[in-house]
Amino acid sequence: MSRDIPVGRGEPSPDENGKLERAWGTPPGLVGWLSSIDHKVIGYRFIVTAMAFFAAGGILAALMRLQLAVPENSLIGPDLYNQIFTMHGTTMMFLFAVPVMQAMGVYLVPLMVGTRNIAFPRLNAYAYWIYLFGGLMIYTAFALDIGPDAGWFSYPPLAGPEFSPGKRVDFWAQLITFTEVSGLLTSIVLITTILKLRAPGMTLDRMPLFVWAILVTSFMIMFAMPAIMFASTGLITDRLVGTHFYNPAEGGDAMLWQHLFWFFGHPEVYIIFIPALGFISSIIATFARRPVFGYPVLVLSMIATGFLGFGLWVHHMFATDAPELGKSFFTAASMIIAIPTALQIFCWITTLWNGRLNFRVPLLFVLAFFFILVIGGLTGIMLASGPLDLQVHDTYFVVAHLHYVLIGGAVFPLFGAFYYWFPKITGRMLNERLGRWNFWLFFIGFNVTFFPMHHLGLYGMPRRVYTYPANVGWSDLNAVATLGAVVIAVSMLLFLVNVIRSYRSGARSPHDPWSAPTLEWATASPPPVYNFARIPIVASREPLWGPSGIVGRVDGLSMDPPENLVTCVLDAAPDHRSVYPRPGIWPFLSAVATTVLFVGSIFTPWAIVWGAVPVAIALTAWFWPGKDEIDEHLALERKP
Amino acid sequence: MSAAGGGRLRLDIPRALVCCALTVALSACEREARRFDETAAKSVPAEPVRLSPLQPGGATPAPQMRNRAEDNAYAVSQGQRLFTAFNCVGCHAHGGGSIGPALMDDKWIYGQEPRNVYASIVQGRPNGMPSFSGKIPEAQVWQIVAYVRSMAGYLGSAAAPSRTDSMSAAGPEATRDPQPPRQTSTPQP
């Protein structure tokens, strides 16, 4: 691209770049590899890991479709099928959807807000390792026939000690603990980065919409996760030490679980969905060659969704004995949440209407949203209605609905985001032709798989059945759905081929291949370890569009020890400099110690006691200031 | 690419993972297996078991045998379900005993070895224990045996049941310490 990146004054010399490289880089060798705290390294590993789990979850889904392709199939028995669908749901919700959105945030947010690295980078690395170990734990358990089999929702009493003997559900409950810890810590890291590390001049109303989306999501995680944290802890103590949280005979209540679980579970949907809204806004702006229409409307809609998302969990429980008036309230609340989403869709259509469109692959994936998510949203309105929900609740209608919402609302935009940011992350372009095949096969395969499920639900097919009889009229539609799943699988293979081929030998990408408006495109592709040699000073919502977007560069930050600029929450005025932590092995070792504690506590409650010792040692070592570090601080205090 | 750190290492990690996965898959977990199609044989009268510890000419220990159901959490929980379904609780309560003797203490009138418990169920015992010979399939008897022994803490905590969803004063079987048998020479009702 011929367009110049606005650089402002004071481009650093090669010598300075070398110094920066040393100050912000990752040490060599295995220990260095495990010690890295660069948000790009961690974010990249996070994304790759989440995609690996996505592939695993997808293979499990394909197995289920194979089993259901014909009635009375004997390919997979009920024991294995229950493990498979539980693992599929658990993987997709806890190991793919939320982590991959946070991972994109970890990679992109520091670049988008124009800072050198993420806040609390060692915490960020620790969160990644915890997530990885949790995922490995549950898949190891699955390989050992200890895969959880009570559903990703694990309703007691079925998931309780009496009806789920063995350790299967305990592994599930501890996986939740792993993902809670990881999700909460990543949220803290992202919120701090967004509120305190923005480039000078990037006031709140100049923040890219994706950054807003991540901010709202992170706050939602912080408020939603504690509910399931309590719920899963109650479940595991019920199972391990005989507490009675969910035992009606001893004063507990099975409904308590459902309230706690869905108080987390419904916001979870928006936790997955809102970052995708950020992808869509970023991609539409770039490929419509204009800013997204209605920035305040979009921001307020996301915030409104964030709040409303906490007020409708009972619509998952209409079939229980919740009071009728309460159900009507939750029907109304569930319908209201359609309004902010509708507003955003209107704003995007308006943007497309008044834009000049460049139909590249990222835009195609985003445009699919307008077909798939709209259908999913409309069936969502149907499900909000209490009486109608009671006919289709827990049937394939809901399976269709949730996949329309989550795949149309999150996975299609995510794939758009991959095509869009792949050049930034790897320095190479994804192949456009393969991308188009990938898109169309995915789009067609998706609809062929999931559209017939609406009918199956209305025809009475319940969810989570490992087989069905031949005389109930579900055979044809199930066969069609399985056919669609094959098409999706082919499309995913094409994506994998495209990624591997392009990663090795794709066309080299310039800084800014799409000529996009936001700061991440102002640095090299892939970005240097220090992100920006000089932190830009921002004066517009689209800093790279127009001559006055970047009005200058920050000077005067120490290179060794590395320093980062901290700014004010609202107006991003420079606040102070903070010395950046050095890479270290302790986050990794702390994560190992934590994993030992969590896995040990599946087998004995005493693991919490003896397991706390290595955790305490690792954390103490992590925060123990070295002599060099103290000297550096003292030197800085004397000579800025 | 710079973002990936040491690219050389990434190649080896998936391979190592695959190796680990294969290793663990090969040693799959006995505790967790669900054997739905256990043998369909009718329960037959048990082979002779010793009902008294006293032997002329010094004691020789009875041969040990393993009850496979005791290693399997699902089998033990089935035993627990059957213990209620077949109305064992009617006399033994939930291990505390009422009309029948307690099963969670250290006193085993007819022996605490799996084969002794099996024989007691199948043959019946004087003073009120009915014989279930022919009425309970063999596999289910072994499941009940496993559960009965779990009540006195003989099973490892991994396979023994945790609490049930009913009222229980004694605490989960999985948390009980083994009760070493106190030998009694004469059967006491």
Add this chain to the structure above:
Amino acid sequence: MSARLNFASSVLAALSGVAYGAPFQNALLPAGVQADHVHTLWLIMLGTCTVVFIALFTAFVAALWRAPRSTEETPPQTSRTTGTERGATRAVALGAALSIAGLLGLLVASVVTDRALAGLPLKDGLVIEVNGQQWWWQVTYAPGDPSRTFETANELHIPVGRPVLLKLQSPDVIHSFWVPNLAPKKDLIPGRTLTLTLRADTPGVYRGQCAEFCGYQHAKMAFLVIAEEPAQYEQWAQSQHDSAKEPADAVRKRGRQVFMESPCVMCHAIQGTRANARTGPDLTHVASRMTLAAGTLPNTRGHLAGWITNPQQVKPGANMPAVTLPADDLQALLTYLESLK
């Protein structure tokens, strides 16, 4: 109603291009007043949502159609031309207003339906207790009235036109009672009694199924609801209330003896004999039922034999153990069970 059905069926057939599911388990073919209320709401929702979808999608396609094309080289348009943006603001505001109005309409429709469902008059209602358990349905008629009460399993007979009050309970895990043709579903939650009201208006056999995941055999926890004319129902209820008849011949006598001597007697009851266990389905009138193993197998001699000798083949994980019997004994047992009309 049939005109509405035709409309719905043509819409759906057009959408899917595939034939209907079976008529006896289908939320779109209501045979009772409760399912009919919900079906009406479904048609309102489907109609509204279809209109919304078409409107939105038309606007979307039009936007793609009319917008000029660009490349990465196209300079971005950052100066906001106030004229078009004002039009856009108006369009978004209009869209928001329409959405709010539409949602309000749907909310009213939903609440009205809710009231209609709750307002089913229960005068002269039939009370039936349903105990869902892993993985079958225990059904008790006239609970609490010893002169009229009787028990059956996996099959409910109800008189057409008479309201039915179902008391739903579960002794183990959560299940959900759902007969799509007759009424929306309701959960069975341990420690609670939930109620569901329904009324069948068209005679027929309707299939229902557990809708809440409940373990290994959640898929095969079905039941039938047989809606019949009141006279027919009374006759059926009378016959179910009777105890089992004395075996008429030697083979059946032998069959009863086999039942009493085999594991059958540990779980099943036959009224009028000494078999009175309540762990499995009551078999007093097992031969009068249409299915075996909770709606899994048709009730024939061959299937019954298969179910007794190898239930784990049919329903892996079910609580029925395999029972091995000598061939003669098995035949005698089958003959006896077949006589329990």
